[in-house]
Amino acid sequence: MKKIILIAICLLSVKGFSQKSINDYQYLILPLQYDFLKGKDQYRLNSLTRYLFKEEGFTVFFDEEQLPEDLFKDRCKAMYGNVKKVKGGFLKTNLQIEIKDCFGNLIVESDLGSTKEKQFDKAYAIALKKAFETLKYLEYRYEPRVAEDVVVNSTTASEATNAEAKEAELKRLQKEVEELKLEKEKVAKEEAEAKKQAELKANKEQDQAKKKMDDLRREAEMIVEEKQDVKSEVSKTSDLLYAQEIEGGYQLVDSEPKKVMILLKTAAPDVYSVKGKDAIVFKEDGNWVYSENTGTSKIKKNLNIKF
Known part of the structure; x- marks a missing residue:
């Protein structure tokens, strides 16, 4: 209701x-x-x-x-x-x-x-x-x-009219289907192009990543080679040096006693600069190491220091 x-x-x-x-x-x-x-x-x-x-x-x-x-x-x-x-x-x-x-x-x-x-x-x-x-x-x-004077063939005329209407509707639908088909093809083409661009971008990023890895590998190999070259130049010594505290650091003397070098304190713990030379003395793996850059070569050797 x-x-x-x-x-x-x-x-x-x-x-x-x-x-x-x-x-x-x-x-x-x-x-x-x-x-x-x-x-x-x-x-x-x-x-x-x-x-x-x-x-x-x-x-x-x-x-x-x-x-x-x-x-x-x-x-x-x-x-x-x-x-x-x-x-x-x-x-x-x-x-x-x-x-x-x-x-x-x-x-x-x-x-x-x-x-x-x-x-x-x-x-x-x-x-x-x-x-x-x-x-x-x-x-x-x-x-x-329906008029009162409808003749017998009115049904046939109506059917013909309906047939024409159906034909027109069919043509219209065919046109819409064709438009949808074209739209679908356009979308498919755009999707294919987008996929292609995505693949190109992915390949480019992959190539860049590979190049970066190769550069890092070569850099690591160079570091290893450099360490090996430096290590070959390290001279081991059993000479004992005595550290005598002075203002701003220590002086190292041998057993004579003869002054060997003067170590100046730096801001870093267990790292000293060598007075008068482009060199440092630092502690590495429990050992004191002398490292000098002469300009043409590197010198690295262990020092036996007693503080």
């Missing part, structure tokens, strides 16, 4: 019925561009309108499409739909759907569909769907009128 009352309220809200019912018309023609928009099918609003009507059983064509032969010969076999933008309300988008006959007489008009959505593409879609809600309850079903 509640559902019946709701349908009745919605039917009463649809304004502007003429004496001729929408069920008397077999076709509905929609414009490919509405007056309040700047381009054909802008925001795909015209396509959305056609989709909503087709969902309710209407046979819909755009005004720029090829029409069935019977409709081409007699445009009054179709209704003409339109969507108009209505002013009213602060920051509101209001749309209204109207359907007229071939003479411009209003057959049916929806209630306003309104929204406060700010983005036009979303706002127009929302407002259109809301306006269309009041047309759903019309329960459109094409019911051709």
